[in-house]
Amino acid sequence: MKRLFFLSVSSVLLILFLVGCGGSATTSGGSTPTPGGGMTMPGTQRVEITENEFTITSSVSTFTAGVPYHFMVKNAGQTTHEFMIMPKDEGSMGHMSMDHMDGMALAETGDINPGETKTVEYTFPDSTKATHPQFVCYLQGHYDAGMKLNVNVGQ
């Protein structure tokens, strides 16, 4: 009697062990088909931009024409910022209207609140090869305070 009890307990443990293994194998198998989120189109390169008072940093500094880029712009500062890609260093443009700057920008996010992240998709066209675009924030005084970053588009 005692021996039978022992045998049944060990077989229950064995079954539990097997079920446990099967369960975890199924879980890991089910999670593998979605690496990296799958929200962006194939071939898209992620670029992480961080804005602060008063800096812009980018995880990529040399871009390739024809490659779709997914810019994730985080405002890590305490005040509102924006992110614009200008075709080249245009200076502070303090004399220019915001509408005119918007028209010149290759891409932009609009205002980004503190702690917020905005995304923008942009592919540098072939016409931008061997140019030096500039990432900027043109909110009042921010450019002159340092919110500009020169980048390159390769040949």
Ligand SMILES: [Cu+2]
């Ligand atoms: Cu700013």
